Amino acid sequence: MTNLSQDKASLLEVDGLSVEYRLKGVSLRAIDRVSFALQAGEAVGLVGESGSGKTTTAMAIAGLLSPNARVSGGQVRYRGNLLSIDNDAAMRPHRWTETSVVFQGAMNALNPVHRIIKQIAEPCILKLGMSRAEATARAREVLELVGIPTDRGTAYPHELSGGMRQRVMIAMALACRPSIIIGDEPTTALDVITQAQILKLLGKLRSQLNLALILITHDLSVVAESCDRVMIMYAGRIVEDGTVAEIFAKPKHPYTRLLIESIPNPASGIRIIRPIPGDPPNLMNRPSGCAFHPRCPSATGVCTTEVPSLEKFGWGRVACHLHRSSQEGRVAVHA
Amino acid sequence: MAGNAQEGRTSRIGNVLIRAAITLSMVATLNFVLFRVIPGDPAALLLGGARMSVSAERIEAQRQNWGLDRPLFPDQILDYLSATLHGDLGYSFKFRGRLVSDLIWERLPATIALVGLAQLIAMLCGVMLGLYAGWRRGGAVDRIAMGASLALYSTPSFWLAMVLVVIFSTALGWFPGYGIYSPGASIGSTDKILDYLRHLALPVAAVALGLIGQYVVVARAAMSDVVTEDYMVTARAKGLTNGQMLMRHAFRNAMLPLVTLITLNLGYVVAGAITVEAVFAWPGIGGLTVEALNARDYPVLQGIFLLLGVSIVVANLLADLAYGILDPRIRQ
Numbered sequence: 001m002t003n004l005s006q007d008k009a010s011l012l013e014v015d016g017l018s019v020e021y022r023l024k025g026v027s028l029r030a031i032d033r034v035s036f037a038l039q040a041g042e043a044v045g046l047v048g049e050s051g052s053g054k055t056t057t058a059m060a061i062a063g064l065l066s067p068n069a070r071v072s073g074g075q076v077r078y079r080g081n082l083l084s085i086d087n088d089a090a091m092r093p094h095r096w097t098e099t100s101v102v103f104q105g106a107m108n109a110l111n112p113v114h115r116i117i118k119q120i121a122e123p124c125i126l127k128l129g130m131s132r133a134e135a136t137a138r139a140r141e142v143l144e145l146v147g148i149p150t151d152r153g154t155a156y157p158h159e160l161s162g163g164m165r166q167r168v169m170i171a172m173a174l175a176c177r178p179s180i181i182i183g184d185e186p187t188t189a190l191d192v193i194t195q196a197q198i199l200k201l202l203g204k205l206r207s208q209l210n211l212a213l214i215l216i217t218h219d220l221s222v223v224a225e226s227c228d229r230v231m232i233m234y235a236g237r238i239v240e241d242g243t244v245a246e247i248f249a250k251p252k253h254p255y256t257r258l259l260i261e262s263i264p265n266p267a268s269g270i271r272i273i274r275p276i277p278g279d280p281p282n283l284m285n286r287p288s289g290c291a292f293h294p295r296c297p298s299a300t301g302v303c304t305t306e307v308p309s310l311e312k313f314g315w316g317r318v319a320c321h322l323h324r325s326s327q328e329g330r331v332a333v334h335a
Numbered sequence: 336m337a338g339n340a341q342e343g344r345t346s347r348i349g350n351v352l353i354r355a356a357i358t359l360s361m362v363a364t365l366n367f368v369l370f371r372v373i374p375g376d377p378a379a380l381l382l383g384g385a386r387m388s389v390s391a392e393r394i395e396a397q398r399q400n401w402g403l404d405r406p407l408f409p410d411q412i413l414d415y416l417s418a419t420l421h422g423d424l425g426y427s428f429k430f431r432g433r434l435v436s437d438l439i440w441e442r443l444p445a446t447i448a449l450v451g452l453a454q455l456i457a458m459l460c461g462v463m464l465g466l467y468a469g470w471r472r473g474g475a476v477d478r479i480a481m482g483a484s485l486a487l488y489s490t491p492s493f494w495l496a497m498v499l500v501v502i503f504s505t506a507l508g509w510f511p512g513y514g515i516y517s518p519g520a521s522i523g524s525t526d527k528i529l530d531y532l533r534h535l536a537l538p539v540a541a542v543a544l545g546l547i548g549q550y551v552v553v554a555r556a557a558m559s560d561v562v563t564e565d566y567m568v569t570a571r572a573k574g575l576t577n578g579q580m581l582m583r584h585a586f587r588n589a590m591l592p593l594v595t596l597i598t599l600n601l602g603y604v605v606a607g608a609i610t611v612e613a614v615f616a617w618p619g620i621g622g623l624t625v626e627a628l629n630a631r632d633y634p635v636l637q638g639i640f641l642l643l644g645v646s647i648v649v650a651n652l653l654a655d656l657a658y659g660i661l662d663p664r665i666r667q
Contacts, residue, residue, distance in 0.1 A: 064572055095574030103572075108565035112664060113587050122583070123573045156663040172573075 009080050010037035011179060011212055012061065017074035019056050019065065028283050030056040032236040033074065035310070040179060043206055043213040045223030045244070047259070048233035049280045054216045057233070058182045061214070062099045063091025096123045100173035102166070104185035109169055110157040117143070117153030120172045127176055142171040145208075146201060163194035170201065180212045187222060199226045220263055224248060232256050235281040235291035242316025252318040254296045290321065298322055344666055347659065355652045360416075362644035367415045369640070370633050371407060378403060380631070381428060424638040429630035435638040438623065445515060446607040446619030448535060453542035454604055458597055461547040465554025466589055470581060472559055480551055488548030493610035496541035500614065503537060510536045513616040538615045542608045546600070553596055557589040564588070591662050595654050602650025606643050 017034045020027045031053035038044060046054040059065055061076060063085045071086040078098055084090040103109040111119055120142060121135035130138065140150040146167040157165055166186060173181050183202065187195040203226050206213050215227055223230050223244060230247050232240040232255065240253040251257040258276045278295035281287060287294050293303040302321050310319040378397040382389045398404050405411055418425070424435035461484075468477035487495075504512030511517065511534050516527070561567065562585060570584045607621030616622070620639060627635035659665045 062572065064568070092574050092576065095572055097574070101569075101572045103565060103569060109569045111566040111570075111584050111588070113591075113662060123575075126579060127574050158664050172569075 011040045011042075011079060012038040013077040013080075014038075014057075014061065015075050015077070017057070017060060017076060018072045019053075019060050020070050020072045021066075022068045022070065026284070027070075029072070029286075030069070030236055030283070031060070034233075034236075034238055035074075036231060036238065036241065038180070038212050038214065040212055041206065041210040042229065043203075043215065043227040045215045045217060045220075045227035045230040046233060047217060047220055047223055047230055049218060051235075051280055051283060052233040053236040054233050055184060056236075058101075058184060058214055058216050060085050061180075062101055062182055063088075063094060064101070093127075096173075096178060097127055097176045098178055099180040099182060100176065100178045101182045101184060102169050102173050102186045104188045110165060112157055115154050115156060116160070116168045120153075120168070120175050123172075123176050138175060139171070142174045143168075145174060145205065146171040162190055163197060166190060166194075166198050167201065170198075170205070174205065174209070177209075178211070180214065181206075183213065183215045183217075185217055186215070188217075195222075196225075202226060220259055232259065235283065235286060237291070237319060238310055238317070239292070239320070240316065240318045241310070242314070242318075246315055252313060252316075252323050253292075253320045254298050254322070255292050258297075290319075344659075347666065348656065351652060351655045355648055358648050358651075359645060362648060363416055363419055363641065364412065366637055366640050366644065367412055370637050371411075373633070376403075377401070377633070419641065424641070425634040427627075427632055427635050429627065429632040429635070435634050438635060439620065439638050439642060442607075442618060442620050442623045443605065445617060446612075446621065447604060449538050449612070449617060449619055450542060450604045450606075450608055452535070453539045453546060453608075454600055456539065457543040457546035458550055458600075460543075461550025462554045462593060462597075464547075465551040466558045466586070468551065469555040469558025469589070470562060470585065472555075472562070477555070481555065484548035484551035486548075487544050488552065490545065491610070492541050492545035492608065493614050495544055496538065496611045496614040499537045499541050510534075512537065513614075515618055538608075538611055538617055541611045541614070545611075550593075550596070554589070554593055557592045558585065561585045561589045587661065591658070594657050594661060598650050598654035598657060599647070600650075601653070602647040603643075605646045 014037070015035050017031060018029060019031045020029050022028075034053070034057055036044075046057060048054045056065075056069070060069075060071070063083065065071070065086060067088075069086070076083045076085050078094065083094060110116065117136060117139045120139035121130075121132070124130045124135035124138050125132060128135075139153060143150050143153055148164065148167055148171065152160070152164075157168070160168065169186075170181075181202075186202070187198050190198060199222065202213060202215075205211060213227070215223060217223060220230075227244055230242065230244050231238050232247075232253065234255050240247065240251070240256045242252075247256060248260060251260055255276075258274075261274050262276060264273050276295060277297075281291050281294075287304075289305045290296070290299070290303045290308050293299040296303065300321065306321065308319045308321050310317050311324070313323050376394070376398075378394045378401065379389070382394060382397060395404075402411065402414060422436060424439075427433045427435055427438055430438060464476070464480050465484075468474075468480045471477060500512045503509045515531065515534050517530050517534075567580060567584060570580045575583065605620060607619040607624065609621035609624055611617070612619045612621035613625060620642075623635065624639055626632070627639070
């Protein structure tokens with residue numbers, strides 16, 4: 001019974017998580033009461049502009065917050081167990097064995113002076129207590145999984161192309177059999193074709209190994225290709241959360257709608273990209289009410305005064321005064 | 336693939352060796368030219384200089400005897416290069432009839448003991464301190480080490496030497512203030528070594544303190560660059576402890592810029608420490624240089640310059656090779 005109920009529990013639960021950075025004596029709230037759950041094997045895209053808090057959210061989950069960050073509220077549970085995400089030493093055993101990270105631009109994310117096979121095997125030796133031979137065998141296994149011939153294991157990072165390095169980074173992330181992989185803009189530095197190959201590889205590995213995937217990106221089209229679900233972040237908050245199909249077909253939040261409209265679509269024949277008016281919010285001086293209201297074409301009086309809460313709406317969640325909770329029986333107003 | 340890499344490495348080492356050989360021949364040539372453009376005729380100088388009246392015939396005879404009447408190029412330079420290659424550096428003016436190579440050879444051990452030991456101490460302490468300061472940037476060790484390093488770096492070592500003599504020799508009497516052995520003491524070998532070491536202490540301290548700042552500053556900068564690298568974030572994400580991150584990922588990368596500094600400084604070991612040797616009357620190459628300069632002993636100076644040139648070229652060669660071993664990006 002306990003086992004069954006454990007299986008039903010989410011792999012990862014983030015509940016009301018707030019993180020602040022201390023910068024020159026000023027506290028800066030990077031994420032504000034972020035809540036979501038992640039199921040085993042699920043792929044979630046975390047989308048937002050620079051400074052929207054998507055990377056902070058992911059790094060908090062991985063226990064990789066920088067020393068000047070402070071968790072000011074909320075909690076994170078992994079398989080029901082509370083994590084002390086702001087305690088570096090306490091998070092160390094969880095790293096790479098439960099959650100691993102595929103960083104962007106694997107050129108610099110790999111150590112230039114060590115052979116790649118050694119870098120892949122390293123956590124297996126240090127964290128799983130494998131012998132050197134076992135760890136090397138495991139490294140060969142994961143290299144094969146990402147489609148790199150195992151004899152390339154003796155190469156140094158500078159001898160590989162950008163796409164190959166990103167594959168090595170993915171192989172390294174798989175080495176200790178984690179259940180969650182965080183992709184921090186994993187395809188940003190790559191050309192379009194390589195980008196597609198890497199996304200395809202991540203998708204294949206996810207279903208093959210039942211991995212949960214958190215994909216951080218500012219590119220909605222990347223999410224459309226490789227995720228089940230997408231969470232849109234703005235100024236440190238989740239503003240909309242739903243399935244990829246639903247969000248692309250019927251975006252609720254005006255910000256999501258504008259984001260989708262700003263994707264260039266060669267098929268439609270329209271060559272003009274519509275940018276979102278205004279500037280990204282200044283976290284030092286957050287707008288009152290809904291942080292998006294200065295740029296929102298549909299903002300009303302209430303938007304400038306009251307912070308909209310993230311409420312269930314249809315299959316997903318949205319934080320917008322235009323879409324008040326359907327439980328209250330109100331019909332959504334679409335401006 | 337492996338064969339290609341092997342070939343690439345061999346040809347790289349070949350290139351490095353060829354470059355070193357070219358540099359060495361240029362050093363030797365320059366060394367020859369330098370002493371030929373100094374005004375004054377060696378024959379006249381040696382036979383008594385301008386003050387004494389030596390007959391022109393005697394000077395001319397001597398010039399012929401030494402081959403100075405032949406053209407500089409190609410006869411004299413070829414003679415010089417060939418003699419140098421055979422280890423013949425000529426005779427000293429000041430120490431009549433003594434071989435330059437013998438003079439240098441006699442002085443070399445004292446200099447290598449002094450500067451070599453000082454370099455070793457400065458290098459070990461300075462690099463470790465600097466790496467630690469860079470690893471814990473902004474910490475107490477960092478601030479103290481940086482302050483002290485900059486102060487020592489900008490202090491002339493002869494002044495430091497005199498301060499050390501005043502404190503530890505004159506006032507406290509812990510260490511002898513000059514020389515290499517206590518005069519007049521006929522003693523057994525163990526005591527002799529101890530006596531030597533006691534004489535060595537202050538000069539080594541003076542040279543080492545002058546050098547340590549350089550190592551601290553460079554090592555700290557190298558480590559500060561490494562700790563902000565992306566692969567250090569990867570190492571942290573992989574769940575490595577701070578110690579593992581430092582030893583497995585930061586250390587070797589931070590050592591790359593230091594290898595050059597360390598090996599190049601090793602080249603200067605044979606040059607001696609002119610000012611510190613002068614303060615402590617230390618019978619090393621630095622002292623010999625000063626004596627030779629005062630006596631216009633050109634052959635000795637020429638020999639010292641050649642030794643210095645060769646050792647710096649060799650040090651460069653070692654730096655090149657060591658860098659290639661440490662950094663796989665250089666190998667191809």
